[in-house]
Amino acid sequence: MGESRSVLKERNVQLYFSGLLLSYFGTTAMSLVVGVWVKTLTGSNSLAGLVGLCMWLPVPLAPAIGLVADRVRRRRLLVVTNLAMVAVLAPLLLVDGPAMLWLVFAVMTLYGVEGVLVxxxxxxxxxxxxxxxxxxxxxxxxxxxxxxxxxxAPAAGTALFLAWGAHPVVVLDAATFAAAGLATMSIRVAEPAPTRRTERWSTQVAEGLRYLVGQPVLRRMMIGSPVAMFVAGVAGTAGWALVDQGMHRAPTFMGVLAPVQGAGSVVAGLLAATLARRIGTARLVGVGMAIVAGGVAFRVFPTLPTVLAGTVCNGVGLVWVIIGALTLVQQITPNELLGRTSATMSTLVYGGTPVGIALGSGLAGVLDFRVIFGALAVLAGGAAALLLRRAGTPAEPVPA
Structure with a gap:
């Protein structure tokens, strides 16, 4: 903890986290409110869900978008992206009824592009x-x-929406993007000059994936890490049956579990560096996956203590998997490939979530929740074994 406070004293880090804080607040609030807004305008649950899907549509293009990040200076790209989002969000202020709904979907698709670029x-x-x-x-x-x-942020955004509608939330989000852009603009860093390449565009796009596949530790991350988010997606949908049929509680109890998982995630993030220093970043991912396996195993038993314990494990384990996998990419990848490898690995890791949600929605209607959580525990346990096998020593190699 003391070392974390020491890092936060650096001017560049303070500016970075100031922008990040504002950006996360606005984005998190907007991501929830936009679904509520569409539901209010149309009365349609499917359209409210579809607007969330729009933010995922650019994800398959991540390797190509990552190439953009490898061909320009990254600080400048982040500044331009954040400031451009102010203009992107502005048309939402024109939306006043279902006839303008297409504009919401278009803007949220661009929102997804911004997320991949960042x-x-x-x-x-x-x-x-x-x-x-x-x-x-x-x-x-x-x-x-x-x-x-x-x-x-979701509670703040919802309160703002209920009091004055969606437009103030749009203005808030645009203001946080502008502030994040200005904070990033103030960072002073000597970035390596982008390299000029003559290969075909498609060859350069695929280079990031080839590098990930060619590194044994990153190849294991590509195979194992997405399982964690897949398990979380399936478990999230099966959780409704757990709460209803197993615990015999109202659906609103899911609202109690969400902050419990969030609290576990916050603590896990603070402890990640200390644990990684002791056991190694690769082993951090494997330990995180093992905790995810324990978390879903706990939820086979629908009692309050086991469900709460499983929810905390889910928050802790997922965070350690994500932090470890993405940090390894940073530590091992040459700078000129890092945009593409980071975007590709993030796509693989987070892409497991929508797949898990879709499959979980189907399984929850035909299988008992105990069977689902038991199967997830076996799957996550197998992934943990894969990730921990030859996971390396605490000091992973970092290229010059």
Missing amino acids: TAAEPPLLTAMLPADQLTRINGLRMSLQEGMKLV
């Missing part, structure tokens, strides 16, 4: 700002901040 550009910027041994610490603090915002 995912590709931030890791290489951080590697230019910080020594390699500080990356796990900063990534842990980022994850704690992100999860902490999930405990605060």
